[in-house]
Every structure is written in C-alpha cells, then in structure tokens.
Amino acid sequence: DVKVTQSSRYLVKRTGEKVFLECVQDMDHENMFWYRQDPGLGLRLIYFSYDVKMKEKGDIPEGYSVSREKKERFSLILESASTNQTSMYLCASSSLGAGGYDEQYFGPGTRLTVT
Amino acid sequence: GNSVTQMEGPVTLSEEAFLTINCTYTATGYPSLFWYVQYPGEGLQLLLKATKADDKGSNKGFEATYRKETTSFHLEKGSVQVSDSAVYFCALSDQGEIIFGKGTRLHILP
Numbered sequence: 001d002v003k004v005t006q007s008s009r010y011l012v013k014r015t016g017e018k019v020f021l022e023c024v025q026d027m028d029h030e031n032m033f034w035y036r037q038d039p040g041l042g043l044r045l046i047y048f049s050y051d052v053k054m055k056e057k058g059d060i061p062e063g064y065s066v067s068r069e070k071k072e073r074f075s076l077i078l079e080s081a082s083t084n085q086t087s088m089y090l091c092a093s094s095s096l097g098a099g100g101y102d103e104q105y106f107g108p109g110t111r112l113t114v115t
Numbered sequence: 116g117n118s119v120t121q122m123e124g125p126v127t128l129s130e131e132a133f134l135t136i137n138c139t140y141t142a143t144g145y146p147s148l149f150w151y152v153q154y155p156g157e158g159l160q161l162l163l164k165a166t167k168a169d170d171k172g173s174n175k176g177f178e179a180t181y182r183k184e185t186t187s188f189h190l191e192k193g194s195v196q197v198s199d200s201a202v203y204f205c206a207l208s209d210q211g212e213i214i215f216g217k218g219t220r221l222h223i224l225p
Binding site for chain 1: 147149151156157158159160161164204208211213215216217218
C-alpha cells in the first residue's frame with residue numbers, strides 16, 4: 001500500500017522556536033509538496049520540489065524553508081515559529097501525468113500549535 | 116490563469132438522498148481534473164479523476180464527468196450514506212500548476 005508519512009500528528013511549539021516537519025514517501029515520486037490548511041481558506045501551497053535538492057516557492061513561502069536531500073524525504077522548516085503559523089500542515093507527493101502532475105498522495109497531516 | 120470554484124458548504128442531506136457538488140474551472144491548457152475527499156482527522160485522498168474531455172471518473176458510487184463545453188466537473192452520488200460525511204475538494208492540474216477549490220463540507224443525517 002502506497003504511503004506518505006509525516007513525523008508528527010500533533011505538535012506544540014513556542015513562539016521563536018525552530019520547527020522541523022518531516023515527510024517521507026515510499027512511491028519513488030519525483031514531486032513533493034507542502035500545504036497548509038486553514039478553515040475557510042482551503043489548501044495553500046507553501047513549497048514544492050520536483051527533484052532532489054530542487055525547490056520552488058508556492059503561494060505562501062514567507063516564514064518557511066524546505067530541504068530535500070533525498071528523493072523520498074521532504075522537510076518543512078519554520079525558522080522562527082509565530083502564532084500565525086498555527087495550522088494543519090499537509091505533505092503530498094505525485095508523479096507526472098498527462099495534464100502535468102498526476103494524482104497527489106497525501107500524508108495524514110500535522111496539526112501545529114504555536115503558543 | 117487557472118482557477119477552481121466549487122460550491123460553498125456546508126451541505127446537509129438525509130441518508131439515501133441524491134448528491135451534487137458543483138465544480139467549475141478555468142484553465143489555459145488541457146487540465147486533468149480531480150475530486151479528493153478528506154475524512155475527519157485525516158489527509159486528503161483521491162476519490163476520482165478524469166484526464167480529458169468527456170471522461171467520466173467513478174469510485175465508491177461517486178461520479179464526475181469532464182465537461183469541456185461548460186468547464187465543469189460536478190460530483191454526484193445517487194444515494195449518500197452517513198459514512199460519506201467529509202470535506203470534498205475539486206482540483207485541477209495543468210502545465211505544472213495544481214489548483215484546489217476551497218472544499219465543501221458534507222453532512223449526512225441518518
């Protein structure tokens with residue numbers, strides 16, 4: 001069974017802390033994504049990566065960075081956590097399909113609370 | 116540019132009712148279209164997809180037809196169950212871009 005796993009389901013951090021969210025996929029997908037999900041705003045793309053060591057900014061990259069040192073692993077980093085980064089974070093991976101990206105496979109999400 | 120618009124929720128129906136969740140899109144190319152479902156406390160999972168005009172995607176009793184002339188991909192189910200209660204997202208993929216709708220929360224009453 002294909003899988004995308006995220007390192008934590010729930011995380012509580014203090015303002016100013018450096019936070020690492022890890023995502024691992026076992027499908028050998030080239031493309032990996034980080035989204036945040038907030039009520040009324042749907043999914044918003046933070047960063048994506050189409051290959052090892054490659055990254056592209058999404059719609060809301062401010063305050064975040066990413067790392068992709070291995071094909072199966074994509075990390076999201078909050079350099080200095082702030083309360084407005086309290087959210088649900090979703091990782092996804094996909095291969096390429098006919099119209100661009102094929103279906104995405106999502107992890108279970110990490111609910112981050114910054115106090 | 117590309118965009119996805121889906122009906123706002125919440126949508127509340129009784130068990131065995133007919134379901135339609137509307138989704139329309141704008142795209143510059145020839146997008147692939149998707150419906151994802153998110154059950155409480157989980158990530159999104161693919162429900163169905165269609166990659167070209169007039170294709171019909173189907174899964175678990177849900178169906179959606181890729182209509183290029185009306186730029187629509189409406190989700191339908193003939194008889195909903197309580198277990199279908201979830202949030203449903205319409206999405207498109209086109210020329211290296213993925214766009215999600217804002218989601219429609221569905222409540223099914225027993």
